[in-house]
Amino acid sequence: MLGKTAVEVRADGVAVVTINNPPLNLLSVDGIFYSVDLSSYFVLSCSVHDYSPTDAWNYQLVILSLKESIEGALIRDDVKAIVITGSRGKFSAGFNVTAFGGTQGKMTKMELGFMSIQIVTDTLEAARKPFVAAIEGPAFGGGLEIALACHARISTSSAQLGLTELQYGILPGLGGTQRLPRLVGLSKALEMILMSKRVDGKEARILSLVDTIAPADKFLEVACQWALDIVERRRPWVISLYRTDKLESLAEARAILKSARLEVQGQNPNVVHPLVCIDVIEQGIVSSPRKALRKEAEALQELRQSSTCRSLVHVFFAQRQIFKIPVISKMNLLPRKIVKVAVVGGGLMSSEIATMLVLSNYQVILKETNKKHLIDAISIVEENLQNRVKNGRATQEGLEKSLSLLEGVLDYGKFKDVDLVIEAESESLSLKQEIFSNLEKCCPLHCIFTSNISTFSVKLVGERTKSQHRIAGIHFFCLSPVMPLMEIVHTESTSPQVIVDLIDFGRKMRKTPIMVSDWKGYSVTSMLLTYLHVAVLLAERGVDVYRIDQALKSFGMQVGPFRMIDMVGLQIFVVISKKFVESLPDRSYKPHLIPILQQDNREGERSGKGFYNYDNCGKVSPDPELSEYMKTARDASNVTIDSKLTKLSDSEMVEMILFPALNEACRMISDGVVIRSSDLDVASVLGMGFPAYRGGIIYWSDSFGSKYICSRLENWSKAYGGFFQPCNYIMERSAKNISLTSETRQAKSQL
Numbered sequence: 191m192l193g194k195t196a197v198e199v200r201a202d203g204v205a206v207v208t209i210n211n212p213p214l215n216l217l218s219v220d221g222i223f224y225s226v227d228l229s230s231y232f233v234l235s236c237s238v239h240d241y242s243p244t245d246a247w248n249y250q251l252v253i254l255s256l257k258e259s260i261e262g263a264l265i266r267d268d269v270k271a272i273v274i275t276g277s278r279g280k281f282s283a284g285f286n287v288t289a290f291g292g293t294q295g296k297m298t299k300m301e302l303g304f305m306s307i308q309i310v311t312d313t314l315e316a317a318r319k320p321f322v323a324a325i326e327g328p329a330f331g332g333g334l335e336i337a338l339a340c341h342a343r344i345s346t347s348s349a350q351l352g353l354t355e356l357q358y359g360i361l362p363g364l365g366g367t368q369r370l371p372r373l374v375g376l377s378k379a380l381e382m383i384l385m386s387k388r389v390d391g392k393e394a395r396i397l398s399l400v401d402t403i404a405p406a407d408k409f410l411e412v413a414c415q416w417a418l419d420i421v422e423r424r425r426p427w428v429i430s431l432y433r434t435d436k437l438e439s440l441a442e443a444r445a446i447l448k449s450a451r452l453e454v455q456g457q458n459p460n461v462v463h464p465l466v467c468i469d470v471i472e473q474g475i476v477s478s479p480r481k482a483l484r485k486e487a488e489a490l491q492e493l494r495q496s497s498t499c500r501s502l503v504h505v506f507f508a509q510r511q512i513f514k515i516p517v518i519s520k521m522n523l524l525p526r527k528i529v530k531v532a533v534v535g536g537g538l539m540s541s542e543i544a545t546m547l548v549l550s551n552y553q554v555i556l557k558e559t560n561k562k563h564l565i566d567a568i569s570i571v572e573e574n575l576q577n578r579v580k581n582g583r584a585t586q587e588g589l590e591k592s593l594s595l596l597e598g599v600l601d602y603g604k605f606k607d608v609d610l611v612i613e614a615e616s617e618s619l620s621l622k623q624e625i626f627s628n629l630e631k632c633c634p635l636h637c638i639f640t641s642n643i644s645t646f647s648v649k650l651v652g653e654r655t656k657s658q659h660r661i662a663g664i665h666f667f668c669l670s671p672v673m674p675l676m677e678i679v680h681t682e683s684t685s686p687q688v689i690v691d692l693i694d695f696g697r698k699m700r701k702t703p704i705m706v707s708d709w710k711g712y713s714v715t716s717m718l719l720t721y722l723h724v725a726v727l728l729a730e731r732g733v734d735v736y737r738i739d740q741a742l743k744s745f746g747m748q749v750g751p752f753r754m755i756d757m758v759g760l761q762i763f764v765v766i767s768k769k770f771v772e773s774l775p776d777r778s779y780k781p782h783l784i785p786i787l788q789q790d791n792r793e794g795e796r797s798g799k800g801f802y803n804y805d806n807c808g809k810v811s812p813d814p815e816l817s818e819y820m821k822t823a824r825d826a827s828n829v830t831i832d833s834k835l836t837k838l839s840d841s842e843m844v845e846m847i848l849f850p851a852l853n854e855a856c857r858m859i860s861d862g863v864v865i866r867s868s869d870l871d872v873a874s875v876l877g878m879g880f881p882a883y884r885g886g887i888i889y890w891s892d893s894f895g896s897k898y899i900c901s902r903l904e905n906w907s908k909a910y911g912g913f914f915q916p917c918n919y920i921m922e923r924s925a926k927n928i929s930l931t932s933e934t935r936q937a938k939s940q941l
């Protein structure tokens with residue numbers, strides 16, 4: 191039965207309690223437990239079985255089944271110690287997060303307090319028999335918190351441990367705020383909790399989060415022996431909640447908490463849950479951990495109903511949906527191994543792609559036709575890798591290993607064992623078609639041919655081959671090395687196997703791959719470009735560049751648009767913009783300012799100057815000289831300062847810059863470019879730096895409604911041209927007053 195925990199009492203007197211709620215042994219199956227008033231139940235009864243009318247939900251709430259199992263083991267005379275583990279190699283991935291973000295149910299403040307205090311603290315941690323957690327696979331959120339309350343933890347080296355609750359806008363609710371700092375020290379605990387950081391068993395051992403690591407075939411045995419050793423007093427019986435030896439002194443702790451508060455306020459000024467979490471941790475340190483447990487439960491009850499929580503839970507599930515490709519997912523195809531990748535073309539983009547590939551341990555052939563261009567391209571890869579060493583993200587040894595994976599070539603001689611080709615040549619259809627014909631002649635039959643950013647449809651690029659089934663597009667997002675997004679462009683002929691291979695390739699590159707249809711060469715990149723273009727339009731009409739960046743940062747974007755252009759590099763921005771402007775002139779803005787900056791070698795962060803100044807220590811500062819460039823750009827293009835725009839409030843500015851990007855996103859939904867609208871929420875978060883706590887760009891639109899968005903775009907389009915013209919999707923929905931997130935009548939993607 192779902193949600194059951196199994197108990198096996200061994201001959202040596204150890205009861206092994208196994209959480210058995212496959213596939214991830216979540217502690218609850220769904221949000222149902224929030225619709226039950228547990229507080230009144232637990233006042234009446236302490237046994238799950240006494241509560242017969244809702245026996246079914248008892249098993250929905252796995253933690254109650256766990257409580258029953260451990261209470262059963264505690265009263266048995268033949269049980270000396272208890273080991274808690276999870277079935278099928280997974281300890282527990284914590285609570286089902288669908289239970290969070292809703293406002294349903296009558297959960298009172300007592301309920302999570304009950305679980306945290308009566309079950310985890312008073313039944314488990316305070317038991318007269320020792321508990322040991324045997325951890326394999328994931329131990330996240332509430333799963334790890336149960337392990338923290340055990341008197342010792344044994345894990346495999348590949349186990350994954352973390353208190354990931356802040357990722358959902360809540361805080362650890364089963365005592366994690368109190369026990370983790372006491373086990374690993376306050377600094378480390380804050381780092382793990384505030385960043386929802388996951389560590390493997392090896393790192394957990396270094397942190398003293400686990401007591402020892404053991405091989406997968408022995409860890410349960412080791413845990414049982416450890417439990418018996420505690421009984422025999424050969425190992426310490428440690429109650430985490432009252433440990434103080436790992437905690438910093440009170441003065442140090444206060445200083446650490448103060449700087450953590452400043453940091454989270456600086457990073458995320460619009461969310462409260464990290465600050466609430468720090469308050470709860472502090473209370474445990476300066477007052478009493480038990481009082482803090484109650485505060486933790488109350489805070490969880492409050493936070494789980496917030497819009498931040500709802501948005502973050504939406505993003506969590508949207509991210510998981512992305513990997514589900516209707517039809518193909520059901521085929522159960524396994525990805526083929528990609529070992530060697532060829533990059534064709536020696537421009538800046540090819541060097542960036544080659545850098546990412548060697549960093550992901552792929553063997554790489556970089557092909558150019560011109561020797562000098564090849565040498566230049568390889569030196570850019572070297573420079574990229576050197577920069578990683580300089581800023582401490584890699585070692586010299588790592589750099590040498592990465593470089594050893596790269597080989598520059600001038601012909602196709604070494605393509606006979608290549609598994610994947612990424613063509614990144616300049617924008618000439620005939621050149622691209624010729625390259626694809628050559629690839630067909632020189633590469634093995636299984637090799638996948640892809641084209642990187644192109645204004646031409648992928649189908650057209652591969653037209654002269656007989657290999658349509660193995661042709662696709664790969665778009666690395668502009669900020670490729672930093673943005674964890676990758677687009678896979680499929681045609682109607684791309685085979686399901688190739689799609690599965692490319693999704694796996696994306697995952698191995700640590701990117702989230704989003705599927706888009708081969709549609710006139712425009713894709714998610716156009717959403718980002720529109721956002722950047724409007725920002726430039728406003729700046730050229732007199733709005734201060736740094737004010738624009740600050741307004742967008744305050745809204746929650748990871749970086750403002752001009753800082754982002756500097757990070758991408760003006761050269762790459764121009765290359766991508768040019769294609770966008772050429773193919774969609776009515777939907778793009780041709781920036782006048784950028785070429786003027788480039789004339790003075792202001793190429794962005796890489797050159798030390800762009801919209802900002804960058805010093806050698808990585809300090810970024812506004813440049814007072816920028817206003818001169820602005821003036822020159824205005825004079826050269828006859829653009830004048832627009833007092834209406836310079837008087838925009840910050841929130842009006844945010845809308846004016848983000849609604850056109852939303853407009854682009856809506857076009858992609860209605861044209862069936864993406865599989866589902868939530869894919870664009872993920873794309874905006876991972877590709878544009880849109881704040882996840884606002885749920886992504888489409889989800890966010892619900893806070894305005896289609897009518898408002900449409901009317902704003904219409905007004906701007908009257909004043910500033912077709913660039914702002916709302917698409918049919920928005921106009922139709924506005925006319926009917928339907929939300930932009932509603933899936934009704936959404937055009938179907940080809941997949």
Ligand SMILES: C[C@H](O)CC(=O)SCCNC(=O)CCNC(=O)[C@H](O)C(C)(C)COP(=O)(O)OP(=O)(O)OC[C@H]1O[C@@H](n2cnc3c(N)ncnc32)[C@H](O)[C@@H]1OP(=O)(O)O
Binds near residue numbers: 283285332363
């Ligand atoms: C009170 C407490 O303090 C609060 C909490 O416990 S909050 C919960 C903390 N837990 C987490 O953050 C774990 C989140 N999950 C994960 O990171 C990953 O699922 C994992 C690393 C555990 C496994 O990854 P992987 O093997 O790739 O499986 P994945 O596809 O992600 O998940 C399998 C299914 O479980 C679902 N799932 C995973 N974790 C879930 C969770 N915590 N709640 C609800 N559903 C979850 C996924 O959506 C997916 O559903 P689907 O099959 O319908 O698409």
